[in-house]
Amino acid sequence: MNELDSLVHSARAEFAQAATPAELENAKARYLGKAGRITELMKGMGALSVDEKKTRGAAINVAKQAVEAALTERRQALADAELQAQLKAEALDVSLPGRQRGAGGLHPVSLTLERIEAIFGSMGFEVADGPEIESDWFNFTALNTPEDHPARSMHDTFYVEGGSAKAPNLLRTHTSPMQIRHAVQHVKRHRAALDAGQGMPEIRVIAPGRTYRVDSDATHSPMFHQCEGLWIGENVSFKDLKVVFTDFCRTFFESEDLVLRFRPSFFPFTEPSAEIDIQFQSGPLAGRWLEVAGSGQVHPNVVRNMGLDPERYIGFAFGMGPDRLTMLRYGVNDLRLFFDGDVRFLSQFR
Incomplete structure (x- = not known):
């Protein structure tokens, strides 16, 4: 497993461990933030030759896309989990008899x-x-x-x-x-x-x-x-x-x-x-x-x-x-x- 594959694997693992949207955003910053690992790899390409930049840049982009996909997937999973929890908390038991409005009548x-x-x-x-x-x-x-x-x-x-x-x-x-x-x-x-x-x-x-x-x-x-x-x-x-x-x-x-x-x-x-x-x-x-x-x-x-x-x-x-x-x-x-x-x-x- 090369460096980029290891980075993607590590990102997926951290994203999976994030239990809340806030924890997920913190994990994202470690990979895609201004000082994140993907960003640092992009900055290191300045010392490479033109041909090396093409090859290295393409590989880094593939890794970046994989990290972003993992991030999106985890965001959706957390949103789905939150929705399910809300639905469960506000669930209506339709098996109970309805609240009937009493029939009126003349005095x-x-x-x-x-x-x-x-x-x-x-x-x-x-x-x-x-x-x-x-x-x-x-x-x-x-x-x-x-x-x-x-x-x-x-x-x-x-x-x-x-x-x-x-x-x-x-x-x-x-x-x-x-x-x-x-x-x-x-x-x-x-x-x-x-x-x-x-x-x-x-x-x-x-x-x-x-x-x-x-x-x-x-x-x-x-x-x-x-x-x-x-x-x-x-x-x-x-x-x-x-x-x-x-x-x-x-x-x-x-x-x-x-x-x-x-x-x-x-x-x-x-x-x-x-x-x-x-x-x-x-x-x-x-x-x-x-x-x-x-x-x-x-x-x-x-x-x-x-x-x-x-x-x-x-x-x-x-x-x-x-x-x-x-x-x-x-x-x-x-x-x-x-x-x-x-x-x-x-x-x-x-």
Whole structure:
């Protein structure tokens, strides 16, 4: 083995022993650097003749190329080893089950609202929607609520900026304002016929939505839901109220033996007025009377505020709590569970 072959063999051995790119670069410098062994051999050619330079130079170039090839090979080997180590460290075990994204579902109160709208829709009722920030007039005055009524006080009502001292803005305490808004618009559309004495189509509407009152316990929430209903016509009686609401309750709870009781009460916007209680004949709530709604014949002053003649037009209104109906339908005894945002609880209703 001549000098050049020994040099190449030595370079390959050192390159093979380099465990890191830094060690490999140090080994390279000993052979191909400015003071490396190959470089020194090239510098020593200055004392040779022309013919010797050709022969010696060619041999040194062959040796240099062999060293560079060995260097490149080792660099690639180290890079491959580093990649394999990285892949191993970041390996994904595809044999494990995937992380499935749980299926979503409607909130139980949303399910109840959809059910209410579907049942009353089958009876010919429209669905009205409106602002949650209301004026005092629509929320109280138009509904025949006296100025000294307790519901107007700060203890029951969230007042907000805007309006005036005599007509403040507030978070609606019920969805009854939508009955007035819908009726007023209905009357405007048919004003010409009314003025001509021709009458108008009946007003038949429900108004589901969020409402707000200063109250919070196991059966009350500062934000809760209500669904108000209104039927106004020339010959709509309390008997129609009983038939409609009885049919609704039996359909909603899927129980034909459900009993309803209309208990005399007082509301400023209806006269006469009645609380509606239901009684299940079977199940865990059998035999108990449970209040589910307030109702009554629409007060003449409210009919007048709709722009109608109370001597000609009459009807009934009711207001119920979808949250309470949801509690009864699913057997939940704490209203706050619906609004705590606990997915473990809510996922039961998917």
